[in-house]
Amino acid sequence: MNNHLIVVGVDGSDGSRRALEWAAGEAAGRDTAVRAVMAWYWDGIEADVLTATSPDEQRRQAGRVLDRQVQAVKAAQGSHLPIAADLVEGSPADVLTAAARGADLLVLGSHGHGRLHHSVLGSVSEAVIRKATCPVVVIPTPVPVSTPE
Template identity: 55%
Template sequence: MDSNYRIVVGVDGSEGGRRALEWAVREAAARQGTVQAVATWRWDNLEGGMLPTSAERDLAEQTLEREVQSLSGRLRSTVAIAAEVVEGRAAEALSDAARDADLLVLGSHGHSRVWHTVLGSVSEECIRRATCPVVVVPTPKPAPATSSEPVLHG
């Protein structure tokens, strides 16, 4: 196996990000490689409004640390995981981080008939930008509610 095999994985605290990190670590173990877990942040976070730069960066650092520690506790893997927090748009930062990587791993989100909604806008853009193979780990469809009440659609 190639001990220089490097997998870059995007980590954002979501279920998809957790699944992508776990998949990347398992794949690196099989290839005797390493994982570079990358979380991104922006001072102008569009989802939560504007946060002070240090608050947004701190949140990304805490999320990345929590996800890596949680996975290490569950898997008991010997794979080396380098954690990096990068400022910038997620798709750009992840594609740049994976420029010399063997593989870029991302989580998907949601299930819809619309391609970018199924895949996720970051995943979709990374597929277009990346210079290495990209693996998008799906997030399972939520189990239907089990209830004696009828479920109305429409």
């Protein structure tokens, strides 16, 4: 690592928590900073009308999710590793690739959606991989271990 920065995409999901945990583990013991970045935007259509009634409320909710996820990872790791948290307005792929310019790594969590979900809704991970100027690490969704009956 040359630039001493790992950028992590955070969205409140279990996948992004795993990505943030992995990045914090990578940074531990090195002279490397971790920057958790959460993209948010308001289009008035896709927002959850029951909870976000304005762009300001959407931003506040996203900020709470980001802070909660960063604090949970810090507590779980028992680490004093500083994790910067940035809330940026814009589309996730654009925000994350811009934030990672000059970074050593960009880390994302997989949501583990199937092929149908991907073809209908697209994939932030795929868009980021195509646009990124640094290596991208995608932390996979754990596969449940089945036990014989």
